[in-house]
Amino acid sequence: MAIVKAVRGTRDLLPFETELWNRVEAVARSVFARYGFGEIRTPIFEATELFARGVGEETDIVSKEMFTWEDRARAASEKSQSLTLRPENTAGVVRAYIENKLDATGNLQKLYYIGPQFRRERPQKGRYRQFFQIGAEVIGPQSAGSESPVRDAEILEMLSTLLDELGVKGWQLDINSVGSSTDRPRYVAALKEALAPVKHRMCEDNQRRAETNPLRVLDSKDENDQEIINGLPKIADFLDAASTEHFAQVRAALDASGVPYRINPRLVRGLDYYTRTTFEFTVPDGSGLGTQNALLGGGRYDGLSEMLGGPRAPGIGFAIGADRLILILQAQYPEATAKQLDAYIAPMGVPQNAAALALARELRRAGLSVEVGDGSFRLKKSFEAADKVARRVVILGEDEVATGILTVKTFATGEQVKIARADLIESLR
RNA sequence: GCGGCUAUAGUUCAGUGGCAGAACGCCGCUCUGUGGCAGCGGAUGUCGUGGGUUCGAAACCCACUAGCCGCCCCA
Known part of the structure; x- marks a missing residue:
């Protein structure tokens, strides 16, 4: 009889590696606790609409990578509803923030989560259909300082501490500012305009991106297109005074804490809700990730709560790809010995x-x-x-x-x- | 979702149309209370799944599934 196997893109984690998983999670919990974060556990599935509104209808995640099904009505009084396995956790955390009226406390909320996420992508090393993220969010009313650059710098400094305590070698932090929710559309429009007369000389992918998602052109690795890309308008020139000042303060705080970083004007993130600070931690090639070199990413999302029908509640957060973190540690410490009984x-x-x-x-x-x-x-x-x-x-x-x-x-x-x-x-x- | 490579013992792999193999690992014996070393012996298996070609298929062809690599995108 044919055996039943784990479905495509999912896998079993056996004791020889769950030990490392548990260690990673324990270190993360310990670091988060020192920075005043508490754990939140949100449902593994949510109304599809949450991700459509929060992450963005046009993003790849929502438009083609979600596990979605129709939960049919079982009685005349019940409504059928489209449900989705969460493809990321920020939208769920912000939904919980709104629904539980955490803004009414007037306090800054510092929340972390550890759990599985689901995306229907083609599996690869470091990319699974059920994957695990360790993430955290800082969110709250403006009066609690949720919009402060201190929060951005604190998150980045905390991440550098976490990676150091885990022993991750060679990590690199890239930061950028994609501007406020009004800066960003202005910049995208300018980018489109600048691309129009030159895009025909670019590769096929970039011609498509110039139409669908101009920010993505900046990310292109196509060598022939680099000259054109270097000549495109810079996001820094489109930031309003407040965003420019905000970014400057984030950098000053990082400098003061001695956290090394690189400003990467091309760092754009794929989710619609990002505003101002965006960041990404990468490891060098050959660190066990194959072609995926990003082990965590995140950014500020000052308008997300309102997009979900909640109060104004600026926030910033990140998600670590736990599967990728484990792959890196396994590659960097191949000799790690199995625990011995007494x-x-x-x-x-x-x-x-x-x-x-x-x-x-x-x-x-x-x-x-x-x-x-x-x-x-x-x-x-x-x-x-x-x-x-x-x-x-x-x-x-x-x-x-x-x-x-x-x-x-x-x-x-x-x-x-x-x-x-x-x-x-x-x-x- | 697109393109490429791959799938044979627990593992790593060899096997270009004629009996299913090696190394390591595993089990047993040499060895009745002392492992690691050595010698001898043993079991490894629907050759990913299903179909086709052929007297004959692990091998050739097709489809499917899965993994890996690249792209897209992202953690």
Whole structure:
């Protein structure tokens, strides 16, 4: 019979790697807590309309990458509704902010989340249909300082701390400002105008982008088009005074904290809600990500709450591609060793099984990690089994049970000692 | 969604139309309470799935599925 397999773009995470996942998540929670963030858990599916309005109808995510279905009415009084597995989490967090009236607290909300997201893209290394993001949002009324450049710089400084604490090597921070919600349309219009007379000389992709999404032209890697791209209007020239000042203050704060960054005027992000500061952390080629070099991205979204029918609530946030972060760490630390148990108890002979399990219970209650073999194993087999999973083997034969003097061998050194049962726990720590 | 490459043992891979292979790993024995080394032996398998060509297909053809690479886009 044919076996049922995990569906395209999804995968199982087994213990040898969930250990790293748990470590990454623990470090993230620890860092977030120090910056005053609390965890939020939003539903894994939402009304389709949330993403259409929040992320943007014309974005690739919404127009072709969502898992959407019609939840049909089951009674005359029930309405059918279009639902979607969340393709990102910012829209959901802002929806929760509005719905739970968190603005009424008057406080800045600092919220983080860790969870699966879903996009129906073609899978590749570092790109899955169910993938995991670790993200955070700072959002609140203007009176709470949600619009302050301090928030932008704090988020970026926190991310640099997180990546350093995780041991990610060679990360690079790119920042840009895409301007306010009025700057951005003015710039896009100017870009379109500038592209009109020259786009016919550009590659096919860029000709299409010039029409559909001019900002994306800036991202192009096409070598022949670089000269034209360099001659296009710069976003910096279209920022109003407030946005220019805002960006300057973000940079000044980063400089003061010693966070290295690069201003990248071509950094545009694909989601419609971004305003002012946008950023991206990348790692160099050969860091385990294949062609994907962005491991996290984010930006400011001063108008998102209002787009979703909520109060004015400026915010800024980011999402880390956890799958990509794991790939990087696995590539940068290939020798990371599997965790070893404190002891393996080897009963000699089936009659010793009961005593072995009782001893294991005692050790485990004392906080030691322990595995128990089986009395039917030959001692040689017990040693082989023990060496694979534990640092030490405790031999429990007829003699040991009778005398209470146990034999303990440490694999790393080959040292073997006799230890009274009363002293065993201390000697295994 | 588009293009390319790939799919054979647990793993990495060889096998260009004629009996399904190697290395590593695994299991057993040499060795009845001492592993790592060594020797000997053993099991590896619907050759991704389905169809076609052929006397004969792991191999050639088609479709499908999945992975990887590139594009698009993004985390």
